[in-house]
Amino acid sequence: MQLTGGAHYPVVVVGGGQAGLATSWHLTRRGVDHLVLEADRVGSEWRNRRWDSFCLVTPNWQCRLPGFPYDGPAADGFMLRDEIVAYLEDYSRSYDVPLVEGVRATGLDDGFRIATTQGAVTADQVVLATGPYQVPRIPRMAERLPTTVTQLHSSQYKNPDHMPAGEVVVIGTGQSGCQIAEDLHLAGRTVHLVTGSAPRVARFYRGRDVVAWLDLMGYYAKGIDEFDDVDAVRFRVNHYVTGRDGGRDIDLRKFALEGMKLYGRLVDADQTSLRFAQDLSKNLDHADAVSEGIKDSIDAFVAANGIDAPDEDRYRPVWEPSSEPEALEIKGISTVIWSTGFRRDDSWIRLPVFDGRGYPTHHRGVTSVPGLYFIGLPWQYTWGSGRFGGVADDARYLVERITEQRAGMHWIAGLPRKTVA
Template sequence: MSRLVAVAQGSLAGDLTGTHRSAVVIGGGQAGLAMSHCLTGRGVDHLVLERGRIANEWRDRRWDSFCLVTPNWQCELPGFPYPGTEPSGFMTRDEIVDYLSRYAASFGPPLLEEVAVTRLRVDGDGRFALTTTRGTLTADQVVVATGPYQVPLIPRIAERLPDSVTQIHSADYRNPESLPPGAVLVVGTGQSGCQIAEDLHLAGRRVHLATGSAPRVARRYRGRDVVDWLADMGYYRKSIDEFDDADAVRMRANHYVTGRGGGRDIDLRAFARQGMRLHGRLSAVGAGVVEFADDLRRNLDNADAVSESIKDSIDAFIAGRHLVAPEEPRSVPVWAPDDGPTSVDLAAEGIASVVWCTGFGRDNRWIDVPVFDGRGYPAHHRGVTTFPGLYFLGLPWQWTWGSGRFCGVAADAEHLAARIAAGPARPVEVPWIAGTPHSTSPSAAEWTAPRTVA
């Protein structure tokens, strides 16, 4: 811990009631720390509140073998670019935690750890009042930087599984040894689902994988990491207002790929050839039997098509710029499924565990400020909400594709810091509703989600 962090904690020991700051940042992950760095640079008196420890989400909600899927060089937090020796590598979970801890130590944010915000409202004096586990403090302006994936979502269909089957969400998965012996059903083929399925598969576990509609992307193409090509092509800088279908863009699932072992493709067809059982979307559970839809072939074909379309874009970029890059043959499917729906008897297959890789939702009920749409998501433009003085940071597609990533949060934080330093402005007109539900965010009737606080 840096000396300045220690000073902040020491000077605000005990009850926070009566404390006032020009700005308060809620959340001590990469977004909150980036915000603090930018506010510090502008001389704004502020405080950062973190319900756990620095990098809490990375520390407590990632499995043991987790690593970034984007190269380390994209870690460009304000004033602290990636300091390691492997810019083309992929930091592991523990390395990410260390990176963020060293970032905090580099400038000493006024950070209080183990302080949860349970309510945010406006008091009678027009100030923001933050009720916390250590009392109530006030602020002129507030930045909510609590991350986009707060509440693990598990479908109600999970209630129909036998009690003998262990069920966990991807947020609670740590390693193959943490699950009871036997086969494992992994539900969902976003980044978490595919990587956890691979983790179990490499450990020799029998894996059944219920696929979804998430696309995939090649790790490398024509001599470079695909992320390098996409960065040069401007994809991470493209703003959301350049799209006619902004809401649909935000709802797209991330492409699955991995940084494990130096980075490689995730080819579900190859896993199938090696013994992994692939299925369509999970559709029903009853009497110890799980049923899957007749969409496995379509799911695999669509994922491959997206990957090939990205390669098409790279080819066009290379040709248009007259770049020299090695030619590379296109991927050829190594396995194809039989058509038709499938069902699996859990006991007969020895399935003892289910890992739900079904995404996360937001819970903003602790925020008593009128900035949300009918779905409970904040209306904002570049993080500036319709309520003067309240901001959000770290949302997917907050402004660009890079907004929710290490590579884009710096620009978003600096934009908000300039607004905050100027003081609360009049209500902003929001040309579009930002923060649409995560691609797996469902209706309350379909899912179970615990009540959480920031």
């Protein structure tokens, strides 16, 4: 499909990832004429910003895009990167999505005029499905490192052979940092992992994937408005775990036993060394405590509901740091991988919908600007918002609001002019 500059659409969806496609599916079902703009190709975020061995961390059965649930042979498995891309491509072909690829939205102004790389269009309503992972976040500290060190953001990492020979420092222990460190470790590279406050979760417990337990317990259906600490929930770091090789825990203590070097939080750097806070033990203990706390909640659920589930011994730390490393000499380090997340770039959106931090203000994706919506934000309403497991619910909710506003617009348009206030 080609973009027609100057055209007007009832609804324009900006972003053709899972959130944008799920919205389009519901709009199509309701017969709402619309356009989906995708800056690259369907699945580009998964294709371009994930490493070669990347896989889902939630089981395939959680892939529940509207009208297109996972129906492959490995419901309890974890799709690899290329399988995820294929899933999205197949989804985009499963219905008549009005998709324009290779066209980037560059401006959104009053009157819902959307400037793009191929001309401008206008809309009655706009859904922004551009996702949370837009611009790699790398601290200014990176500028202090010598030019002899190759520096990558986690979104640029592909595989162990894609980097220079030598020792590697991975900074950050969110999902990406831990999984990249494991990928390098399994390939026999010497890895220095700089930890943070990210929690972890067990892969399996008492006979089931922990995701299955949490789903059964209703955790994934719990709305953000049911929490007292909304901001703490919305901006918290994801628990680290992996779906690799059928799924397993990521235990940094086990990595340390096998030769990986662990450090506390990075606090300073210069041409010769990296320096760390003395919080390695604290970070490891915190990650374990969160994991064990989730097990506590599962135990309580099993007992309260009389569920027949096998008993399981609790985790015991397999390694404790004998000291807290204060510094690491850069000599011998060939590569630093910054697994430090992303920031949003909404500078092209020139409408008053952002708070002092630059975060979109909304209720379940509905903003204070009538007709403007967001979808795909982390914890937009539930844990699954923006993910394969929960974005369908958010898309359905927004399309209900879209059709309600359209009905109101049509009602007002049909009134005699003199009666309209």
